[in-house]
Amino acid sequence: MHDHAPLFSAYDKDAEVIPVYCVDPRQFGTMRLGLPKTGSFRAKFLIEALRDLRLRLIDLGAQLHILYGKPEEVLPDFLRAVEADALYFSEEITSEEVAVEKAVEAAAWKAGVATESFWQQTLFHISDLPFPVGQTPEVFTQFRKECEKFSKIRPAYPAPDELYYPFPDVPKGDIPTLAVLGLEEPEVSDRGVLVFEGGEGPALARLQTYFWENDCLKVYKETRNGLLGADYSSKFSPWLALGCISPRYIYEEVARYEKERKKNQSTYWLVFELIWRDYFKFIAKKHGNKIFWLQGIKPNAEKWQRNEALFQRWVEGQTGIPFVDANMRELAETGFMSNRGRQNVASFLVNDLNIDWRWGASYFESVLIDYDVCSNWGNWMYVAGVGNDPRENRYFAILKQAKNYDAKGDYVRHWVPELAALPGYDIQKPFDLPPGTLKKYGISLGGHYPHPMVKMRAIY
Numbered sequence: 001m002h003d004h005a006p007l008f009s010a011y012d013k014d015a016e017v018i019p020v021y022c023v024d025p026r027q028f029g030t031m032r033l034g035l036p037k038t039g040s041f042r043a044k045f046l047i048e049a050l051r052d053l054r055l056r057l058i059d060l061g062a063q064l065h066i067l068y069g070k071p072e073e074v075l076p077d078f079l080r081a082v083e084a085d086a087l088y089f090s091e092e093i094t095s096e097e098v099a100v101e102k103a104v105e106a107a108a109w110k111a112g113v114a115t116e117s118f119w120q121q122t123l124f125h126i127s128d129l130p131f132p133v134g135q136t137p138e139v140f141t142q143f144r145k146e147c148e149k150f151s152k153i154r155p156a157y158p159a160p161d162e163l164y165y166p167f168p169d170v171p172k173g174d175i176p177t178l179a180v181l182g183l184e185e186p187e188v189s190d191r192g193v194l195v196f197e198g199g200e201g202p203a204l205a206r207l208q209t210y211f212w213e214n215d216c217l218k219v220y221k222e223t224r225n226g227l228l229g230a231d232y233s234s235k236f237s238p239w240l241a242l243g244c245i246s247p248r249y250i251y252e253e254v255a256r257y258e259k260e261r262k263k264n265q266s267t268y269w270l271v272f273e274l275i276w277r278d279y280f281k282f283i284a285k286k287h288g289n290k291i292f293w294l295q296g297i298k299p300n301a302e303k304w305q306r307n308e309a310l311f312q313r314w315v316e317g318q319t320g321i322p323f324v325d326a327n328m329r330e331l332a333e334t335g336f337m338s339n340r341g342r343q344n345v346a347s348f349l350v351n352d353l354n355i356d357w358r359w360g361a362s363y364f365e366s367v368l369i370d371y372d373v374c375s376n377w378g379n380w381m382y383v384a385g386v387g388n389d390p391r392e393n394r395y396f397a398i399l400k401q402a403k404n405y406d407a408k409g410d411y412v413r414h415w416v417p418e419l420a421a422l423p424g425y426d427i428q429k430p431f432d433l434p435p436g437t438l439k440k441y442g443i444s445l446g447g448h449y450p451h452p453m454v455k456m457r458a459i460y
């Protein structure tokens, strides 16, 4: 409800408002490799968010109407039935969503209903960029510096305090269930970093806990590369991705924290990360469908292999490289993985296995609870060397990374319990240990834990 440009504009005009959400079957189909387009973690999160939204709208004297079907097919009848004058929606960036917007606009026009779209999602409004979006700098630092110097972040819109809603007799429609969406209830893992619950209420509660109760913002820069526990990073991403919390609202809360508690490098760094998020959105807007191409935004495609058996071992966390396996198992069991983990497993897939990076991006798209089309494909392009990384041939030396970020092996011990007996850093490289040591700890490589798929580059 907060910082919702279409809703606030309608409220501000004292217009009658009828909020609608369409459950579009295209979001629940399958894609590359037969993967569900929306996996059950994200679908559950969406259902929770709809429930929360309905309750919030009821509090404002309104209702959330749920329609099933393609918006361009189901909206016109609905608009006619409620005699709508205008349809307000928020503007999207990537091609599938933009195609739906265009189809909806055409259908609304035929039904005699005006449409108006609103830019939201980003910290910097697209109209306030200091360059045309088509000239967004390819290097992040340049993008950030220009935005910081020449643009201002607009204030977040407040949430309306009540809505003018004279539609009590219009059928409201049921909130979907996972079964209706063709998905199974995911098991809630007690090993995950956080139990993510969809909706604006849980999003605001998470900010309250992370910033104000646990006072973590002042140490964010030092903790953000962590792997275990709720508070090494904000965990705002699933709520940001679905629009349950706005980046401008977070920005304002950072400013308030800086005034009331502490201002330091860490408080700035959270905003810095939100600028990364903006950057990938404007890069996607600039490059269109290229972000989904094998060669990305580079002129030539390199040679990539498409080996499903190798890919599957990566997916299942059975590569024989404990740091990779721990991260992949966390993702499969919870729908979440840290930023450090994402960089490492992505690099392993593209640099060590040389597998088509789009397979990895598609798997993330399916499973991530915080899937965001621009952040996901932008980051994957970046790691795969076909995007905006100014450094050529960036390579994450997994064992070195494991040494820097999980030196005692606690993270691997958490997710790869079959190796738990191995002490300290030894757990990161069972393949380098003498047979006698492995035997002493009851580890059988090729038995209950696999041999490594590739020989790791010995940088550690």
Ligand SMILES: Cc1cc2nc3c(=O)[nH]c(=O)nc-3n(C[C@H](O)[C@H](O)[C@H](O)COP(=O)(O)OP(=O)(O)OC[C@H]3O[C@@H](n4cnc5c(N)ncnc54)[C@H](O)[C@@H]3O)c2cc1C
Residues within 6 Å of the ligand: 224, 233, 234, 235, 236, 237, 238, 240, 241, 270, 273, 274, 276, 277, 280, 337, 338, 339, 340, 342, 343, 346, 364, 368, 370, 371, 372, 373, 375, 376, 377, 379, 380, 383
């Ligand atoms: C291969 C790969 C795929 C990724 N896919 C996604 C995705 O689908 N959705 C997604 O939200 N993030 C994605 N990220 C970015 C990042 O890993 C997550 O945003 C972050 O781990 C979420 O945890 P957090 O909210 O605790 O982050 P924090 O560290 O607390 O950061 C705060 C916010 O800043 C933004 N942010 C932080 N890092 C990045 C980044 N590298 N790129 C863009 N935004 C960032 C996020 O919105 C995040 O919630 C991906 C990164 C990689 C390397």
